[in-house]
Amino acid sequence: MNNLPKLQIALDDQMLSEAIKTMQLVYKEIDIIEIGTILCCSEGMSTVKNLKAMYPDKIILADIKIADAGEILSKMVFDAGADWTTVICCAPIDTVKAALKEAKKRNKDIQIELTGSWTFEQAKQWKEVGVEQVVYHRGRDAQAAGQTWDVHDLNNIERLINMGFKVSVTGGITVKDLKLFKDMAINIFIAGRSIRDSKDPLEAAKEFKTAIKKYWG
Amino acid sequence: MNNLPKLQIALDDQMLSEAIKTMQLVYKEIDIIEIGTILCCSEGMSTVKNLKAMYPDKIILADIKIADAGEILSKMVFDAGADWTTVICCAPIDTVKAALKEAKKRNKDIQIELTGSWTFEQAKQWKEVGVEQVVYHRGRDAQAAGQTWDVHDLNNIERLINMGFKVSVTGGITVKDLKLFKDMAINIFIAGRSIRDSKDPLEAAKEFKTAIKKYWG
Numbered sequence: 409m410n411n412l413p414k415l416q417i418a419l420d421d422q423m424l425s426e427a428i429k430t431m432q433l434v435y436k437e438i439d440i441i442e443i444g445t446i447l448c449c450s451e452g453m454s455t456v457k458n459l460k461a462m463y464p465d466k467i468i469l470a471d472i473k474i475a476d477a478g479e480i481l482s483k484m485v486f487d488a489g490a491d492w493t494t495v496i497c498c499a500p501i502d503t504v505k506a507a508l509k510e511a512k513k514r515n516k517d518i519q520i521e522l523t524g525s526w527t528f529e530q531a532k533q534w535k536e537v538g539v540e541q542v543v544y545h546r547g548r549d550a551q552a553a554g555q556t557w558d559v560h561d562l563n564n565i566e567r568l569i570n571m572g573f574k575v576s577v578t579g580g581i582t583v584k585d586l587k588l589f590k591d592m593a594i595n596i597f598i599a600g601r602s603i604r605d606s607k608d609p610l611e612a613a614k615e616f617k618t619a620i621k622k623y624w625g
Numbered sequence: 626m627n628n629l630p631k632l633q634i635a636l637d638d639q640m641l642s643e644a645i646k647t648m649q650l651v652y653k654e655i656d657i658i659e660i661g662t663i664l665c666c667s668e669g670m671s672t673v674k675n676l677k678a679m680y681p682d683k684i685i686l687a688d689i690k691i692a693d694a695g696e697i698l699s700k701m702v703f704d705a706g707a708d709w710t711t712v713i714c715c716a717p718i719d720t721v722k723a724a725l726k727e728a729k730k731r732n733k734d735i736q737i738e739l740t741g742s743w744t745f746e747q748a749k750q751w752k753e754v755g756v757e758q759v760v761y762h763r764g765r766d767a768q769a770a771g772q773t774w775d776v777h778d779l780n781n782i783e784r785l786i787n788m789g790f791k792v793s794v795t796g797g798i799t800v801k802d803l804k805l806f807k808d809m810a811i812n813i814f815i816a817g818r819s820i821r822d823s824k825d826p827l828e829a830a831k832e833f834k835t836a837i838k839k840y841w842g
Contacts, residue, residue: 420694422701446697449689452669472666475690475713475740476762477637480663484639496692498715498741502770523692524715525747545693553719 411595412624415616416469416576418600420444424455430604431463437613440467440596443490448472453488460489467491473521475499478506482518486510492517494543497526505537512538519543519576528567535571541595542568546579557588569593583615590623628812629841632833633686633793635817637661641672647821648680654830657684657813660707665689670705677706684708690738692716695723699735703727709734711760714743722754729755736760736793745784752788758812759785763796774805786810800832807840 417438419427427447431438441463443455448470460468470490474481476499485493495507495518504520511518519541520534534542544565546557557579568575569592577589578598586597599616606612634655636644644664648655658680660672665687677685687707691698693716702710712724712735721737728735736758737751751759761782763774785792786809794806795815803814816833823829 420697422697445692446694446701448666448669449698450669450701452665452667452671454669473690473692473713475662475738477663480637480639481666484663484667496690496713496715496741498713498743500741503741506769521692524713524717524720525742526715530742552723 413594413620414439414596415613415620416440416442416578416596416598417603417613418442418444418471418578418598419459419604420446420600421604422446422450424451424458427455427459428462430609431459433609434603434613435463435466437610437617438466440469440492442469442471442598444600445471445473453484456485456488456490469493469519471521473523474503474507474518476503478503479510482507482510486514486516490516492519492541494519494521496520497522497524497530501533501537504534504539508538517541521545531568531571531573535573540574541576542573543576543578543598544568551580557585562588562592565589565594566592583612583619586616586619586623594624630811630837631656631813632830632837633657633659633795633813633815634820634830635659635661635688635795635815636676636821637663637817638821639663639667641668641675644672644676645679647826648676650826651820651830652680652683654827654834655683657686657709659686659688659815661817662688662690670701673702673705673707686710686736688738690740691720691724691735693720695720696727699724699727703731703733707733709736709758711736711738713737714739714741714747718750718754721751721756725755734758738762748785748788748790752790756790758791758793760793760795760815761785768797774802779805779809782806782811783809800829800836803833803836803840811841 421427469492470485471494473496475496521543523545574595576596582602603612638644686709687702690713692713738760740762791812793813799819820829
């Protein structure tokens, strides 16, 4: 494989100040800064503007999970400084197209967020309209209900990669989980609480990077 | 029918100040104030707090379309003062349950937002876990692509009502469209641009109320 999987931190705080505290500790190890849905909804687009101002060289992803109004919402996050944004998997294909069009105009990108119900029939449609990135998601509530990474997840991820998508993987991922994916060309691993809630977030981020080099280097 | 359909205004502005200007004109005719996804993402939960402070006697709906993290997100909007919030139709059932639990604790409610792909199989699940409200949505991007209200929409709405759901109807609704629904026990009509962008928003809201009384009174 040519490229190492990248490391994305999910900032799912309710206050920008908390997200900033985490970033100041870990920024050196992070490739992509995700401003989580929680933080976007809590404090709005100023979170995107301010984090882009602080980290202009990082990829800033505003995870707003667009379901409708693809043009207005994607313009809004891109104008605020986001490089990437997300569209929820059940969104009408016209919404996907509208958001993708705004992204491509600006040399930016969207990702389809695979949270909850979706089908490979839809995935084929996303591919046809030019979507390049998807986020494979083991939901927070599904995790809480005891759902773990299983063969079903791994098969789905492999199938998406084989379709030509760049795949991000997320959902309570720990360093120990990385080995499960070692034979696949994962584009991005997203870690949230396993870095943020660690006693030493920088060390936790470094452990992710070390494991990524070990399995994909 | 016992009750007249209620009128909900969708405040899909990017600035709270614009939403406030509309509300000051129309508040007398409005039953439910929807703080749209655009406004929630743009300025955050302060929009919910401030509109609840201005209109404590109205039902405040924060349309954040929860897809995951049902407990955290619903707590966040309810703590900000929202009476209702929305969960997107593709959300895992555990997310629906988590959001509904937080709502019921507070004598508040959630609505399932039917934007994009969903099935009656899912609707059965929502019913089983205790969901009472759904929002039938003709998407903004679908409208722009020329999709109109048709027999398919009307049949779906009737079927949802027959399943026992309280149904809100939205998606570029004009006063003229109301007649299409006259034989159905619609719970709420949601109007956005047809009121906000009118030369006389109060008059436009009054026309909705007059038509509602005419067809359902």
